[in-house]
Amino acid sequence: MNDAPDWVEQARRLVTGLGETLGSALREPDAAGAHPTDCRWCPVCQVAAVVRGERPEVTNALADVLTAAAAALRTVAERASAPAPEAEAEEPVAPAAPVQHIEIA
Template identity: 75%
Template sequence: MTDAPDWVDQARLLVTGLGRTLGQALREEAAGAHDADCRWCPVCQVAAVVRGERPEVTDALADVLTAAAAALRSVAEPAPAPDDRPAEQPRPPVQHIEIA
């Protein structure tokens, strides 16, 4: 057994940290820390998505999250039973060559 934390706990910590960071960024934007026409910094991009001003970014984010969910779902599927696995290919013969 390993001492490493479970990936679910790690994901929960990541989401919690991102939520705190996003909340702080939104408070800074409300306080006027960024210009209203800022279009390049990630903080303003996320704030625009949250406000619904950037539907193309929202669509791209939805595609990425869908792909990530499908990948996690495929990893979480149980392995096939031993009967269902294809037979292993025989190994090719190996020639022993002595090097001085």
């Protein structure tokens, strides 16, 4: 039995939750209506600008980071599933002495 978490499902839930939170924040301004429509500094508005395609440089950088992360994960998975190299018939190397004698004078 495999008790490992389903990472695809976890990622889907994360993206769905973030999408709902971002969507509600953009549709419903705060009670006082103090959030300006031309906000350019808060994280919610920055993410919304990326999603709308107003920041292609950020989208490209994010795509590069995700591609590199996927390649790194693929490499780790390939190494984990690769068979272990066979032990060679060489003599075992003696471990280094835990204490080294150093002559001072």
